[in-house]
Amino acid sequence: MRPLPVGEHGLLIELDSAEEVAALHAELLRRAADGRLPPVREIVPAARTVFLDGLADPRGLCAELATWDVPPPTTADRPTVTIPVRYDGPDLAEVAALWDVTPDDVVRLHSGTVFHVAFCGFAPGFGYLTGLPPRLDVPRRTTPRTKVPAGSVALAGPYTGVYPRSSPGGWQLIGTTDTVLWDPAREPAALLAPGTSVRFVPVDHPRIPPQAPTGAPAGPHSPYAQESAR
Amino acid sequence: MTDRALSVVRAGALTTVQDLGRPGHAHLGVPRAGALDAPAHRLANRLVGNPETAATLETTLTGCAVRVRTATTVAVTGAPCPVTVDGRPAPWGAPVHVPAGAVLNAGPATHGLRSYLAFAGGIDAEPVLGSRAADLLSGLGPAPLGDGTVLPLGRRYAPPATADAVPHPGPVTELVLPFRPGPRDTWFTGAGLRTLTTGRFRVSPAGNRIGLHTEGPPLERARSGELPSEGMPLGALQVPPSGLPVLFLNDHPTTGGYPVIGVVPERHLAPAAQAVPGTPVRFVRIA
Incomplete structure (x- = not known):
């Protein structure tokens, strides 16, 4: 997981595979739903990245990301x-x-x-x-x-x-x-x-x-x- | 048809309904849209007693003219232009009373590019995903105005403002765009990055609400090819194969595969909305 700063309020997180993107995206949505993610305007998954925009403190989240334990994506809880x-x-x-x-x-x-x-x-x-x-x-x-x-x-x-x-x-x-x-x-x-x-x-x-x-x-x-x- | 409405007498080169846009849907491929000169849009709304979220008209270079069906208060901001009511001069940057059946004309910009027309009550077009903004990339929101287009107006919110600080913008003689490098600055050589901050760039006539295009020296790439598509922010300086940076404005695509060499913070984007083709552009690196 390689986070890159995007402007003043964005973070582009590079990942090694589509599976890792799916896993991190699911984790971000879980955390957003539980109120464990700081306010964010956009969460945009793509081929090998997840882009977060509208963060008050992208550096803070960047540091926190490294401590996350992201489970592999499961199909069970998907619509x-x-x-x-x-x-x-x-x-x-x-x-x-x-x-x-x-x-x-x-x-x-x-x-x-x-x-x-x-x-x-x-x-x-x-x-x-x-x-x-x-x-x-x-x-x-x-x-x-x-x-x-x-x-x-x-x-x-x-x-x-x-x-x-x-x-x-x-x-x-x-x-x-x-x-x-x-x-x-x-x-x-x-x-x-x-x-x-x-x-x-x-x-x-x-x-x-x-x-x-x-x-x-x-x-x-x-x-x-x-x-x-x- | 409701009495609270306007009909377009002269649509001008490109006039669209805009508000503060529909952020939060980029993951569905939906651009943000919204007024390009957001401070001017907000000011116009304040002058007529609207909340800043009310929809205004955004004109392009040649202004527009509308007939109102009931007496209403209008304010024109953004690019300065001659304002008339039924042919009689009226102030720019101030609330103007327009009697029922009268034509408000916002003339060609004396300088700058985009004027904003706020009407007391706001343009009451049908919202799409919470916004009335026209998105010219994906076609969401009201279509650009044509001669004869009728748009409903909302109910008045509050009495017009009695006082507001109205900056009268001078011509943009040089567009200064501060940017933070990244996320793909490493795709360019040191010489390419220096070219961005030292090269003589101008605003290209090819620009639109999607992006401000530039003319100037191409930026040298350290690596060729494209990225797998990735999320794109507002203010991105995306560099297509031509090597000439494009500044992403409000209708920009939400993902893209060309490298972004830097990002211009949102608060510095309003001048880009007013820079006419040919305006010199200077990119200034900020830490």
Whole structure:
């Protein structure tokens, strides 16, 4: 854990892995909820860092951080979201070729994975989801699309994401969902906040019956189901 | 439609609804947004008896004109400009009574870039995540004003202020930006860091509410490539591949992969909101 000062009130904490980021982020949220964290305006996890801003005394927290015992992240206490997906994306065949499997296998592998939201960015409500093994990393498209439809389920690098709204994008599109990822009038506005667990459930697939991955409690036809163990 | 409303007669180059923004949502990819010259926004609100959280209009260079449906009190602050009510001169930086149906015109900035128009009761646009601010990066909040746009006004809070210290800003002849190095200053050579503090930089016309772009000598990197995306603060001096620092303003993206060589404290950002293209920029390292 390497904390770097950011301006007068910020701290950027560098970590060695996405798992360490998830663990520290969860610990920060626990401490904030328990009142054991000094007031902070933003807690922003990213790929290898957690950024804290609006701290009155970043140096003080910096010294305190070294004494923390941060437990590894557990999936048990995470809110879980189930997203029904039609695996009909224009890049499904290309992803199958990159993975050296059939398109049906892409559906099985993707829907059989429990993802979690590592961080958000790019647009409000866009989550970077990790969970696929490194051998399934895929490159971005060489030519980005000028318009990716809202609800597109996409892959790039180690991440899966769902476009909350129509926008340009260079990710590989493997499917579509009707689930609303971002609605400022809803509480919470973002379905996929950092730390959330996510399962994709195939719908309308001719050969793969709709079923949640093992242990998923939500029905496959609900627009989405969100439970929290907290 | 309620009587307490204004309609836009002349939207100007870019006029947006702004307040103090929506901090606290960066982890969802939501920029802070809010008035770029926050002290000017606060002052305008105080002059008309509003709390500082009330929404104002932020203009860009050419001002704007609005017709009010009921008599109201208005104050114009920020970039100084000629103010008229139905064509008759009215004071800048003071509460102005505007009769029902009259047009308040905030003319082109005589110097500076962004004027703020506060109306008694505030602009009562629909809040998004607790703020009425237009966020031009992600499109949250009210759209930029167009000719004919109608915006509701809130109920008056308090009588207009009778006295306030109104600084009349002079032209920004040089934009001085104090910065703290880091978190990625080690991505630059010693020469690159010296270039930042000694080079002749100017405000580029490419700037907007997302960032103030600079023209000048590129900063030499000690290492190439990009970082994995990381959280970005307001006031970040982010250095893209061009080597020319970009000062992140209120609509900045919440994460990014270009190295941040230093961070300008928030209290020094208001002058950046008023620096027109071509203004010399000096970066001053603070401990």
